[in-house]
Structures are given as C-alpha cells and as structure tokens.
Amino acid sequence: MNKTQLIDAIQKELGPDATKKCAADALNATLAAITKAVATEKVQLVGFGTFETKKRPARTGRNPRTGEAMTIPASSVVSFKASSALKAN
Known part of the structure; x- marks a missing residue:
C-alpha cells in the first residue's frame, strides 16, 4: 500500500462526508507529528x-x-x- 492508497482508505473510514483533501491533511499531520516527536523521544x-x-x-x-x-x-x-x-x- 502506498500513500495514495492509504489516503483513500482513510477517506473511506471517515465516511461519505470526508474529502480526499481532508484525509490527506489528516495523514500528513499525523506523519509530521510522529516525525517531529521521534527525533527527541x-x-x-x-x-x-x-x-x-x-x-x-x-x-x-x-x-x-x-x-x-x-x-x-x-x-x-x-x-x-x-x-x-x-x-x-
């Protein structure tokens, strides 16, 4: 599974009201937070x-x-x- 496929899966999990942009933003924010945190803890x-x-x-x-x-x-x-x-x- 690549990032685009993961965004599609997140969009489906969020429901019919979720947009692809919303799912992409959620994934990008999560990855950014993990990347920032793992540098120190x-x-x-x-x-x-x-x-x-x-x-x-x-x-x-x-x-x-x-x-x-x-x-x-x-x-x-x-x-x-x-x-x-x-x-x-």
Missing part, C-alpha cells in the same frame, strides 16, 4: 507499535570493490517495533 501507539530513534556507533567496514578497510561514521536510525496486537493480525 519514543512514540508509542497502543495497539500499533513503537517508533524509537537508536544510535549506531561508528564501526569499521570494508569497501566491497577494493576490500579496503574504512570507518563507517556513527549515525541515528529510526526503528519500529510492532505491537503484539498488530502482529496477531
């Missing part, structure tokens, strides 16, 4: 899952073409852990 959506920023330490890797050792810098990644209710579906 854990975001838990009961029955859905948890978004969390994890720090990855710097590590040594290899260039696949040359085999040369190189340092991969530290970075932050967003992880998602699905709730047991979501996994059950």
